[in-house]
Amino acid sequence: QQQVKQSPQSLIVQKGGISIINCAYENTAFDYFPWYQQFPGKGPALLIAIRPDVSEKKEGRFTISFNKSAKQFSLHIMDSQPGDSATYFCAASSGGGADGLTFGKGTHLIIQP
Amino acid sequence: NAGVMQNPRHLVRRRGQEARLRCSPMKGHSHVYWYRQLPEEGLKFMVYLQKENIIDESGMPKERFSAEFPKEGPSILRIQQVVRGDSAAYFCASSPKEAGGYTFGSGTRLTVV
Numbered sequence: 210q211q212q213v214k215q216s217p218q219s220l221i222v223q224k225g226g227i228s229i230i231n232c233a234y235e236n237t238a239f240d241y242f243p244w245y246q247q248f249p250g251k252g253p254a255l256l257i258a259i260r261p262d263v264s265e266k267k268e269g270r271f272t273i274s275f276n277k278s279a280k281q282f283s284l285h286i287m288d289s290q291p292g293d294s295a296t297y298f299c300a301a302s303s304g305g306g307a308d309g310l311t312f313g314k315g316t317h318l319i320i321q322p
Numbered sequence: 323n324a325g326v327m328q329n330p331r332h333l334v335r336r337r338g339q340e341a342r343l344r345c346s347p348m349k350g351h352s353h354v355y356w357y358r359q360l361p362e363e364g365l366k367f368m369v370y371l372q373k374e375n376i377i378d379e380s381g382m383p384k385e386r387f388s389a390e391f392p393k394e395g396p397s398i399l400r401i402q403q404v405v406r407g408d409s410a411a412y413f414c415a416s417s418p419k420e421a422g423g424y425t426f427g428s429g430t431r432l433t434v435v
Binding site for chain 1: 326353355357362363364365366367368369370378380381413415417423424425426427428429
């Protein structure tokens with residue numbers, strides 16, 4: 210499976226600020242791009258996902274921006290809250306999401322009160 | 323509607339023993355995926371199964387690892403003759419027949435001593 214590169218590795222944001230996490234992929238066959246949130250000792254939880262036919266998707270405070278030509282996508286968390294402090298993973302798969310996911314290495318996000 | 327159930331939550335095995343990890347998918351979900359997560363790493367895809375069929379095992383080590391999803395009962399990930407390098411968190415995810423929208427379990431943390 211092709212790699213998905215995620216940055217930054219860690220991120221500290223003040224409460225109320227915007228958290229931005231970026232991912233880049235290589236495999237042009239990928240057609241499903243989810244973001245997961247993971248708290249210590251828990252499994253990843255699906256936050257939001259996008260398919261390449263749209264450039265942006267918004268759900269509440271979470272927005273995915275997708276640039277197909279650059280093979281990049283990003284997660285924006287608006288009005289970041291201390292409860293958002295977690296590890297965030299981007300991922301990608303082909304087959305409309307039915308195939309196994311290729312994950313980035315994760316971003317440790319800390320929201321300072 | 324219970325989520326994806328994994329057991330045990332924690333498993334300690336001595337080198338050379340066998341580890342059996344169980345996963346019961348969400349009700350109505352017929353697709354099961356297994357992932358491994360090493361400390362400070364993203365999840366690595368191992369295997370994708372449907373009832374009585376292995377669909378994709380491209381991420382599974384060639385030796386000592388096997389997986390099944392029988393017609394009745396949970397999916398089982400079996401690791402024979404465990405070594406210290408097998409110590410990790412193993413996550414199971416399930417999805418309905420439609421593509422995408424994985425739900426992960428809380429994982430089994432395997433420690434090999």
